[in-house]
Amino acid sequence: MRVVYLGWFLQRAGYGSCPTEQFRIAEYAVEATLSHARERGEWRLPAGTIVDFEALLALYDSQLARAPLHEVLAAEQKLRAFLAGTSRSPIPADA
Numbered sequence: 001m002r003v004v005y006l007g008w009f010l011q012r013a014g015y016g017s018c019p020t021e022q023f024r025i026a027e028y029a030v031e032a033t034l035s036h037a038r039e040r041g042e043w044r045l046p047a048g049t050i051v052d053f054e055a056l057l058a059l060y061d062s063q064l065a066r067a068p069l070h071e072v073l074a075a076e077q078k079l080r081a082f083l084a085g086t087s088r089s090p091i092p093a094d095a
Helices: 002-012 020-040 047-066 069-084
Strands: none
Touching: 002 020, 002 047, 002 069, 020 047
16 A cells, blocks of 8 residues: 555656546555455455556556655655554545
């Protein structure tokens, strides 16, 4: 999820144009995987979401190649602030 959320923050800073829904799909897939792992002991992402993760990994890779260091560090700071808070997701429901 780290890459997904850093990709989200960098996209919001102007580095990327993946649909918001793709980020939400990745979030949901991880939540479903964790739930399934607790219930059955199996750690497996839903097959239909792999393509979304691949796209977000490619996005993050291109962001790291284009974004200046200060933007990457700002995204890291936003991730730390999110993790320290109580929000369920850094991706707004209406984004």
